[in-house]
Amino acid sequence: xxxxxxxxxxxxxxxxxxxxxxxxxxxxxxxxxxxxxxxxxxxxxxxxxxxxxxxxxxxxxxxxxxxxxxxxxxxxxxxxxxxxxxxxxxxxxxxxxxxxxxxxxxxxxxxxxxxxxxxxxxxxxxxxxxxxxxxxxxxxxxxxxxxxxxxxxxxxxxxxxxxxxxxxxxxxxxxxxxxxxxxxxxxxxxxxxxxxxxxxxxxxxxxxxxxxxxxxxxxxxxxxxxxxxxxxxxxxxxxxxxxxxxxxxxxxxxxxxxxxxxxxxxxxxxxxxxxxxxxxxxxxxxxxxxxxxxxxxxxxxxxxxxxx
Ligand code: GLN
Numbered sequence: 001x002x003x004x005x006x007x008x009x010x011x012x013x014x015x016x017x018x019x020x021x022x023x024x025x026x027x028x029x030x031x032x033x034x035x036x037x038x039x040x041x042x043x044x045x046x047x048x049x050x051x052x053x054x055x056x057x058x059x060x061x062x063x064x065x066x067x068x069x070x071x072x073x074x075x076x077x078x079x080x081x082x083x084x085x086x087x088x089x090x091x092x093x094x095x096x097x098x099x100x101x102x103x104x105x106x107x108x109x110x111x112x113x114x115x116x117x118x119x120x121x122x123x124x125x126x127x128x129x130x131x132x133x134x135x136x137x138x139x140x141x142x143x144x145x146x147x148x149x150x151x152x153x154x155x156x157x158x159x160x161x162x163x164x165x166x167x168x169x170x171x172x173x174x175x176x177x178x179x180x181x182x183x184x185x186x187x188x189x190x191x192x193x194x195x196x197x198x199x200x201x202x203x204x205x206x207x208x209x210x211x212x213x214x215x216x217x218x219x220x221x222x223x224x225x226x227x228x229x230x231x232x233x234x235x236x237x238x239x240x241x242x243x244x245x246x247x248x249x250x251x252x253x254x255x256x257x258x259x260x261x262x263x264x265x266x267x268x269x270x271x272x273x274x275x276x277x278x279x280x281x282x283x284x285x286x287x288x289x290x291x292x293x294x295x296x297x298x299x300x301x302x303x304x305x306x307x308x
Pocket of ligand 1: 063064095159258
């Protein structure tokens, strides 16, 4: 299978549609990104990377960071994490508050904002916010095998200034005793993790451990156990695209996590880690062309967790 030709063809086939969708505009740094961009990077478990389009342009990973923070939190507290966050799809928007009251401040899953804020609170334990941000960034350097990754401070500051919904979620959960640290500390870390800048090539490297039984084949580093990698993939499949998760599973058939910056990390277990990026979003806040690119990739490679 010629993965380079597949990646090139996808970018070429989608080029007439560049600019479709709506770029996130809740902060100026995201609003000013040129929508007419599409990148794709595929890194296989034997360590080869195939790239096409804008695969080396850095973007704001936003909610894709939630996968890596979940991995860090599981490393700290193990399965006890599930006392504080569920693992069911929410069927609601990423920033929804509606289920939290009925469910006593326990968010549905770690990938909606409420759940990710709890996960960040767990990673913060025993640290100052600045140290937790440092730990996250070092972890990203380690999993991506790339020390050049950085957090985009202006993005983090804008998130902080406009994050009213996130403050509401965090205060609500603190009211139910499901946050241990002051809200501004937890959100300070959360906004910084979301502001991590990466390109598709770097992101496909960072996700590779999830495709390879928990071990990064580029470095030989064991990041998590095979069972934990399977479980993180399961949550990505069921919850990684908010109320678009069912549709993503149906169309693409691979675990995936989206971010409002237009990126998606997808995992083909035993085969490859794939990162796509295109800033225009669909109505569920997931990359419009990114999802279509992954749908094409899955169709053309036959990769699916549901059969051949
Ligand atoms: N920083 C964004 C927020 O918290 C992340 C949301 C997303 O990527 N879906 O609202």
